Amino acid sequence: MKRKLLAIGAALAAAVATVLLVVTPASAAVGLHISGTDVVEANGQKLIMRGINHPHIWYTGQTRAFADIKATGANTIRVVLGTGKRWGPSNDVPAVIQLCKQNKLICVLEVHDTTGYGEESAAASLDEAANYWISQKANLVGQESYVVINIGNEPIGNTNPAQWTAATAAAVTKIRANGFQHLLMVDAPNWGQDWQYVMRDTAQTVLDADTQHNTVLSIHMYAVFNTSASIINYLDAIKAKGWPLVIGEFGWQFASGEVDDATILAQAQARGLGYIGWSWSGNTDPILDMVLSFDPAQITTWGQRIINGTNGIRATSREASIYGGVQPTTPGTSPSPTPTTPAPSRGCTATYATSGQWQGGFQGDVKVTAGTSAISSWAVTLTFPNGQTVSQAWNATITGTGSTLTARNVSYNGTLGAGASTNFGFLGSWTGTNGAPTLACTAA
Template identity: 70%
Template sequence: MRRTLLTLSAVLLTAVASIMVYVQPSSAATGLHVSGTKIVEANGQEFVMRGVNHPHVWYTGQTSSFANIKALGANTVRVVLGSGKRWGPSTDVASVISLCKQNKLICVLEAHDTTGYGEEGAAASLDEAVNYWISQKSALAGQENYVVINIGNEPIGNTNAAQWIDATANAVKKMRANGFEHLLMVDAPNWGQDWQYVMRDNAQTVLDADTRHNTVLSIHMYSVFNTAAGIVDYLNRFQAKGWPLVIGEFGWRFNSGEVDDETIVAEARARGIGYLAWSWSGNSDPILDMTLGFDPNQLTTWGKRIFEGPNGIKATAKEATIFGGTTTPTPTPTPTPNPQDCSATYKVVGQWAGGFQAEVRVTAGSSAIKGWTVTWTYANGQVVTNAWNATVSGSGSSVTARNMSYNGNLAAGAGTTFGFLGSWNGSNSVPTPSCTAV
């Protein structure tokens, strides 16, 4: 009996030891990895992607683009590669990684051939994309501090979008079974835009498929995301579930029906979410080009918005510490007064138990302006519930209001007002708003 007990004790100790070996702390991850909803480096320092997409597979001679993208402030570049099914094959992965490292850019590598699979007849499957990554493993091994593998671009179209769940989970499993330790990125179905909410509602299955627990989800935001309310709701749902997310592609509001890029970058900054705008140059539809002919000295309107905007790359990007970047957050610079700035005043025009109505007046400065953004922070937990004459979004206690298409242009000294309803509990103190002309 004593011998049996000793044997049982030994078995139990062995089982406990195996569990202890299996459950490793997140600090044991290799290179870039997921920690909660965030991406962090091997040293635990948070890394927030701020960069653009570069269509390398179609313009392999544009190698100077890596240095030019870095010079404009980016800390990440998402590089378009081909598996050989439709484009490529890209066999220059080692050279691409070297260009990223030389220019102190984190490299997100993506196989573009999977775009629209199931609806686009020529598209590669995610399994075929994994086979491509396996063929390039020698170039990728040991680069976990510098490289994120985006398994396949927009891997499922609008036909049977639900197949994304198993296809993506199996692709992640196959990557891990073949020894890849890298941070993996997976795109949503519906050509990346997830308008049927397959990723939004089922991503846990994919995350659970990763034995390394090192996968980040990626949403592409174009015309499906043309309102602030839709963008905020989508991001809120991922945040509430504790899922890691980046905005892997997005365009800009070049007309009223297109993506609300201003809300995207503002919300990304407030939430610490990475974003990678599409794209540097070379689009068949040049409205999405950030530069003319890959020339960094000729930024387009879109390029200026993404690099020079108040929530753009120059204002918010922080270099990865693996390249020597600072390990402490860079303080937000105080805006320099500009004669084109505007001012804003906030007043409560009605209040009742638990609710109130407020009005904000925006006034242009000494010069005419073409648009405005007003921000303020509530001190007592107030929440905006409905607004008019402005697009209003919130993140915690911070609120951002942007002009509508009809009230953004203001002559020097001219003004406009917008209003909203809100809720309060205990106190309804009046915040001090700030206004920026755009």
């Protein structure tokens, strides 16, 4: 984001380690919460965030970004809001939450005005950020299974970063005293990168301030984390403390001395840590844009790496169970749905669901399940009843014209074990009626 890049340049960028603490058992949880070192849902299922930051406060008209981000396979979106101190105020929280839910995304809401407090004269304090959340309480209560409150973005700059501990603990205390039961996320000082290790060394004070023990730490990883050793050492230090962690922002190594994005992705996957990349679009310097001009057709090198690359979003993301997503029971497989048609031994079935719909547009999801024998490729024919058209697809290559289209597997999801499943999705347009397509699945 344009403002983000200024902050990153001024402060060598940020490293956010999101850490979680042991809390109430899953049976007693209201919604998203901490269990051991994991973020879990109310039903106890682990949620590993695979998300993208969206600069909503500066581009409130770009609401299509929610569906486009979902189309990458992401399960989480971190939405930039403002208190009115510097940007905003964001008075559209209910609409933002609805967009998240409509697109089956976990919604991390963050106040951006706090960025660089103490060094940036215009920044809001964490106390002011807490007051904003309290003002929004009526919009947030009841959304605990869908919403994470990220109290303030990169809330302390490089001037007196030690103030982070008391200020963050006080903000957590104030929010809890006002009855919030949400999972809270707190960003590190030093513009989020914690290069003086204040969060790493003192975060227990913040975690202990939470009467519900439901706070996760977030590290932002930019130029401070430009080597494999710097990343691994920081993550190891947090792990040794027994604090759960998410990487709330990071960029990519577009030049020598920049962030080692490949190591971040690999370490996050190996450790089961969530990550949320910066950012979808809208940066003044588009080097950190995943797509240009909010157009998914103009995907950048950074976008290709984090969305389609090794350990990227498409390969590792799993939809939250609150939206019906399930974690694979074994690597590479998923529980089979009830087939809509009998599956031959070397064949497949396909089931369809509309996962989002808006005026003139919709998002479709198709689950392909192998029969009683393994398959090496599949194809699904979709016949639409009402003249719908498809404009974009992911996890499949779609060909054809008119009402009948054929979706074929891509290189990484054609091979399925017996009974195993994979999903592909698409964005489409409709007028009048949006009836479900009929499906026919073939396999080899």
